[in-house]
Amino acid sequence: MDMIRLKLLLTAVEGLTMSKYIPGNQKHLTLEDRIFIQNSLNQGITFKEIAKYLCKDPSTISKEVKGRRRTDWYHKGTFYNAHNFCVHRYHCKKTNACNKILLCGVKCTSCPTCNQTCKDFEKERCSRLDKAPYVCNGCDKPIHKCTIAQKYNYNAKAADRTYRTTLSDSRAGLNMTKHELRQKDKIISPLIEQGQSPYQIITNHPELDMSVRTLYHLIDSGVLTSRNIDLKRKVKFKPRKCHKTQITDRTVFVNRTYDDFTQLGLSSFVEMDTVHSNRESKKTLLTFFFTEEKLFLAFLLNRCTKGAVRAVYDRLEKRMGTELFLERFEFVLTDRGAEFGDPEALETGINGFQRSSIYYCDPMRSGQKGGLEQAHTMLRDVLPKGTSFEFLTQWDVNQIVNHMNSTPRESLGGRTPYDVALEHFGEETIKAFQLKPIAPDEVNLTPKLIRFNK
Incomplete structure (x- = not known):
């Protein structure tokens, strides 16, 4: 028995030693490697097979997935009480387990404090999350039928950003005693x-x-x-001044620069910016431009803040649903305005899922999102510079957007952005955007469009 144990030990040590001689095994995982890991997990491929392709040790893949997986919460359609994680919640008939209300006839399964007060509480667990693959990627069960409240998902881009942040933090500070x-x-x-x-x-x-x-x-x-x-x-020397409307925290640009965006090689994406009123009003327009469909959207903000931009994102996601929102706003290119200084909040959906990826143009390079700038030129035909947005309503903004999207474009072969978007996106998306077609002879792109409605 001692000889057998010795041989097994020598074999294990030899395997660990040989892993050092695998080509590329001493290199850090790249974004392409993590994308391959994500796609492989979605297909149900094991860590061992992934490691063979990437020339890594299987433990490296296991640590990567388990260490950089993201927690996702999904409550809609799972069970009645979104705060109840007990495995017995469907057939439990307990009442007044907390003994706080003498005449409580409500079942404990529908009470938010059930999990904290019940002695028989047993958290529901999934074997996929306790052992390989440790994530929900590749699971055959539809998400709306899964009763596990806390889910884990491996996202390659989010994992790579976490890795870059950890790498930079590890090199911060003084390298001396x-x-x-x-x-x-x-x-x-x-x-x-x-x-x-x-x-x-x-x-x-x-x-x-x-x-x-x-x-x-x-x-x-x-x-x-x-x-x-x-x-x-x-x-x-006076300290270098940063414009008040620009992002001061440079860490948000890590892996979100225009060079990172161009490496994706996208032909269709969304451009985002804001249009400001005159000094008499603090109201602002948040604008979007779909590059392939030439579709223009605008939303009125009472204040040009991060929270106001986040509120528009949340409102659109509730109208469209997370999956459809991710499909339409997967990649967004914007400038470095302070209102876009919290990309994590914009990228994280109302249910915790990643709903978008934000990238930033270079400083003073508005031409990098030229399609939206041209749309702003058309917008200024209706709302010239110096116009106050104080008495402007979202209904007025929708009117302007509908007239702009009903204008034929030469780049679309004479078709309107509304018709192309209806063909590409479908009626559900158009309804969520609150868009309506305007008859060709009724299109008005002058300040009279709004003045006549007052």
């Missing part, structure tokens, strides 16, 4: 007090083993005795 920092401070701070520049200090003291930029960063972060005020010229 407190003792090393103290020794370098003894050299740097006295020389700065003598009026020497950081470049002069780095040149004369190569033992510091750092760049001039790193030294400026150390002084600016306040970890050295010297401060910015001790530098001769830095105090004369």
Whole structure:
């Protein structure tokens, strides 16, 4: 028996050692690898087969899926009480399990506190989530018939973003100990007090083993005795100003830049922007443009904020449903306005599912979403610059949108965006967008369109 155990141990060690010699096994997973993992999980392929194709160890695939899976909650159509996760909820006849109400005749299964108060509570579990594949990808059971409240889904793009964030966070901070920092401070701070520049200090003291930029960063972060005020010229420079309407948190652009967007090679996507009123009103128009159908949408916002944009997304998702919303707004390209500074909130649906992917244009490059800018030119024919949106209603905005979408386009072969969208999207989407056709001779793209309705 001891010999058999020794052989099994040697075999396991040999397998672990051999995995180091697999080509590419020491490389990090890329976005393409994660997309392959997601597609394979949807097809029900095992971790072992996925690992063979990617030249990885099966444990690598297992850790990737289990560590970066996303929690999805889906309550609609599953059971009566959305807060009840007990496996006995269908046949349980208990009442007043909490003993808080003397004459309570309501079944505990329909009470939100049932799971916290009942002694016989047993959470319903799924074997797919407790062992491989650890996610709902590839499950044959329709989601509206699954009674498991908490579901897990592996999304390649979300997993890659989490990986990039973890990778950047692991490299943040100072790459030195407190003792090393103290020794370098003894050299740097006295020389700065003598009026020497950081470049002069780095040149004369190569033992510091750092760049001039790193030294400026150390002084600016306040970890050295010297401060910015001790530098001769830095105090004369004013801090760089960022436009108030631009996003200040640069971390949101990770894997969401225009270069990342162009790598997708999309021919059909949605462009998003805002149109502002004059200074007398804070109301704003949130606009969308479907590049293939040339369809234009606009929604009136009382304030140009992140929450107002999120509310429009949620309202559209409730009208259309999560699946249809994801199909129409899967990829969205927008500018770097502060109202779009919370992409995670826009990408996450009302049920926790990822409903969209947000990407940003380069700074001062509005031409990268030129289709929407041209639509704004047509919009300004009806609402010229300087017009106040204070007395504008969503009904007025819908009227403008309907007239714009009923205008024939040369790029569509003389057809209107409304007709093309009706053919591509169907009546359900058109109804959710609240669009109506306008007779050709009744189309009006002048300020009189709104003035006559007042």
